[in-house]
Amino acid sequence: MTIEKKNPIRVAIAGVGNCASSLVQGVSYCKQMGDKAIGVSFPDLGGYAPSDIEFVAAFDIDARKVNRPLGEAIMAAPNCTATFCDDVSEHKAMVRRGPDLDGFTAFMRNQNPERAFQGSPEPALTQAEVTQVLKDSNAEVLIIFLPVGSIEAVEFYVQCALDAGVSIVNGIPVFIVSNPVWAKKFEDAGIPILGDDFKAQFGATIMHRTVAALADMRGVQIDRTYQLNVGGNTDFLNMMDGDRLAMKRESKTEAVQEAMDARLAGDDIRVGPSDYVPWLNDRKVAYIRLEGRLFGGVATNVEMRLEVEDSPNAAAEALAAIRCAKIARERGMAGPVKAASAFIFKHPPEQMADEEAYRQMVAFAEGTTG
Numbered sequence: 001m002t003i004e005k006k007n008p009i010r011v012a013i014a015g016v017g018n019c020a021s022s023l024v025q026g027v028s029y030c031k032q033m034g035d036k037a038i039g040v041s042f043p044d045l046g047g048y049a050p051s052d053i054e055f056v057a058a059f060d061i062d063a064r065k066v067n068r069p070l071g072e073a074i075m076a077a078p079n080c081t082a083t084f085c086d087d088v089s090e091h092k093a094m095v096r097r098g099p100d101l102d103g104f105t106a107f108m109r110n111q112n113p114e115r116a117f118q119g120s121p122e123p124a125l126t127q128a129e130v131t132q133v134l135k136d137s138n139a140e141v142l143i144i145f146l147p148v149g150s151i152e153a154v155e156f157y158v159q160c161a162l163d164a165g166v167s168i169v170n171g172i173p174v175f176i177v178s179n180p181v182w183a184k185k186f187e188d189a190g191i192p193i194l195g196d197d198f199k200a201q202f203g204a205t206i207m208h209r210t211v212a213a214l215a216d217m218r219g220v221q222i223d224r225t226y227q228l229n230v231g232g233n234t235d236f237l238n239m240m241d242g243d244r245l246a247m248k249r250e251s252k253t254e255a256v257q258e259a260m261d262a263r264l265a266g267d268d269i270r271v272g273p274s275d276y277v278p279w280l281n282d283r284k285v286a287y288i289r290l291e292g293r294l295f296g297g298v299a300t301n302v303e304m305r306l307e308v309e310d311s312p313n314a315a316a317e318a319l320a321a322i323r324c325a326k327i328a329r330e331r332g333m334a335g336p337v338k339a340a341s342a343f344i345f346k347h348p349p350e351q352m353a354d355e356e357a358y359r360q361m362v363a364f365a366e367g368t369t370g
Contacts, residue, residue, distance in 0.1 A: 006047055008054035009326045010138050012166070013070070014157045015103075015145035016060040016095055018081040018233050018282050019171065021074035022315035023143070027053045029085040030319075041201055041316045045365045046327040050319040055091050056137040059098035059130065059157070066097045066120040078115050078234050081282035081311040096133060097122040101153040103146055105241045108234060115237065115278065127160055134164035141325045143169040143318060144195075148235060149244025150174065158182065162189060167325040170195030170345075171318060173251040177336045178349045187335030192328035194321050194337050197251040197346040200313035204229055204286030204306055205252055205346055208271070209259035209354060211302065215292060216261045220300065222292040224268040227256065229287075231273075231310055232280030239273040248272060251347040258351040284310040317344050327365060339364035 013020050030037045030050040037043075040050060058070050065073035071091035075083070097120050108117045125133070134142065142161045146153050154174040161168050162185060168176060170193070176182045177195035186193045199206055208227050215222055230236070239245055249272040256271055257263050288304040324340040341348035343357035352360065 006052055009048065009052055009322055010056045010140045011053055011322055012057035012059070012134055012137065012139040012142045013055060013145060014059050014098065014142060015147070016058050016065050016070065016073050017145055017147075018079050018235070018311035019145045019314050019318070020058070021079050021081050022311040023318050024055060024070060024074050024091050025083070025085040025088055026312070026315045026319055027051060027055070028088045028090060032085065032087070039201070039316060040319070042320050042323075042365070045320060045323040046367070048323040048326060050323075053319070053322055055093050056139050057093055057133050058095045059125070060095050061098055061100055061103060061117070061119055061124075063118045063120040065095050066122050068095055069093065070095060078117065080233055082309050084312065093137070096130075097124050098130065099124040099153065099156060101150070101156055103150045103153040105149075105238060105244065107240045108147070108238050111237065115234070117234075127156060130157070130160040131163045134160060134166050139164070139166050140329060141167045141169055141322050143171060143322060145171050147238040147244075148172055148248050149238065149241065162186060162191065165189070165191060167191055167329060168193040168195065169318065169321045169325055171198045171314065173197040173247040173347060175247060175347060177341060177345075178347050183336050183349065190332070190334045192325060192333040192337050193335065194325055194341050195345055196348070197248075198314045198317050198321075199255070199344060199346050200308065200310075201316035203308060203313050204284070204288060205255050206354070207286075207304065207306055208256050208288050211288070211290060211304070212256060213259045213353065215290065220292045220294055222260060222262075222264065222290055224264065225256070225288075225290040226270040227252070227272070227286060227288045228270070228274040229272065229284055230275045230277050230280065231282070231284040232276065232278045233282045233310060235310070236273060236276040236284075240276050245272060254351070255346040259353065282310050284308055320344055324361070324364070331367075337364070
């Protein structure tokens with residue numbers, strides 16, 4: 001498939017962790033492999049390919065990443081995701097020192113040196129300075145890959161984007177696009193935004209939703225369910241702090257509840273991160289169980305185990321979300337892009353069944369709906 005070359009989509013990144021590594025590698029991979037690239041979600045969206053993305057700015061707090069070119073910083077510890085593209089030297093945007101705020105916890109600091117966060121001694125940029133970096137780089141989209149629970153830090157970067165006229169793609173479960181207050185601010189400013197919290201390309205949530213919807217379709221009554229996830233990357237380490245998990249659990253739980261005909265009581269559904277296993281690195285293992293009743297009230301249950309490399313699974317959808325943000329900007333849209341957010345994110349402004357969300361996203365990309 002040949003896609004007409006368009007101007008690059010100029011992207012900034014907040015949080016140069018594993019997901020950012022997979023995203024940056026992914027752009028180079030698509031450029032180098034062309035039509036032979038494996039596993040690309042939507043090779044063409046509105047005339048844009050993943051290879052049309054250009055990274056123009058980045059922010060982090062770790063000493064091993066700050067003041068290094070992005071192509072080098074994504075390979076620095078504590079990142080531990082798979083390397084599937086060796087040559088990322090084209091990505092030369094310098095990683096700037098962002099503010100700490102609530103971006104990391106004691107769990108992320110009190111580890112062996114290789115896995116622990118190491119705060120950069122560089123002075124953190126102010127809100128005005130980050131805003132200016134976004135303006136000077138002519139960024140069009142800021143993608144947020146900060147640790148789960150970084151409410152203050154996310155809102156800091158969101159305000160900077162708002163001040164700079166930059167669209168947000170919010171990859172984590174801090175509710176911005178699905179928050180009416182923030183949504184209204186971007187709508188009033190004429191800036192399109194997408195989020196919140198990526199559904200992985202082929203992850204636990206999409207599998208859980210699919211099986212639950214299938215059970216409903218076949219007349220099975222679901223009585224209770226769980227999804228227990230373990231992993232070894234810094235995101236799972238960060239989530240050992242239970243105080244940071246409220247929005248994450250809500251995001252994942254609502255994504256599953258929405259897929260079922262009848263909501264389960266709170267005690268009958270449990271969805272979310274469960275433990276940190278260092279040697280898994282960026283692998284995530286999900287255990288999913290549904291219990292229910294067939295015809296006549298006869299009991300049935302299903303159990304699944306899914307193992308994935310966590311960050312490439314998110315990066316595939318990030319490539320789609322960034323292109324949707326660019327399309328929305330070209331069309332003069334403002335506020336949440338609901339048609340695309342429902343398919344790509346766990347906690348969008350408007351939940352939809354996956355088939356309907358897919359249909360609406362394709363229609364959006366083709367220009368037949370907003």
